[in-house]
Amino acid sequence: MKDMKGMTNNTIEYGDRIFARLTMSGRTLVEFMINCVADNSELMAELFRITKGVRGLAKLYIRNQSRGWAEERAVLLYPDSPQPKPVIARSEPPHSPKMHFPWETH
Numbered sequence: 001m002k003d004m005k006g007m008t009n010n011t012i013e014y015g016d017r018i019f020a021r022l023t024m025s026g027r028t029l030v031e032f033m034i035n036c037v038a039d040n041s042e043l044m045a046e047l048f049r050i051t052k053g054v055r056g057l058a059k060l061y062i063r064n065q066s067r068g069w070a071e072e073r074a075v076l077l078y079p080d081s082p083q084p085k086p087v088i089a090r091s092e093p094p095h096s097p098k099m100h101f102p103w104e105t106h
Contacts (some may be wrong), residue, residue: 022075
């Protein structure tokens with residue numbers, strides 16, 4: 001299913017039955033089923049954890065059996081890359097100085 005911008009709307013929710021297969025040069029590196037991920041980023045984190053140390057361009061096939069969709073995409077694996085950190089939107093700078101009250105300065 002495609003949304004108005006032409007992007008695919010393949011969602012994953014916690015409890016969905018997901019099948020994933022990662023192949024590289026025609027050889028299957030990883031193949032597993034999982035139902036305890038809440039979104040695509042958790043699925044990718046699990047995949048990167050399993051393939052730690054593998055480097056190169058691979059093909060990832062994902063099938064969400066619960067929602068009835070499948071997709072295939074290219075994935076570039078880096079052996080020593082750190083886990084991606086979530087981006088948190090903040091309304092103020094992360095290290096804003098504390099305002100001191102007059103009785104705190106003496």
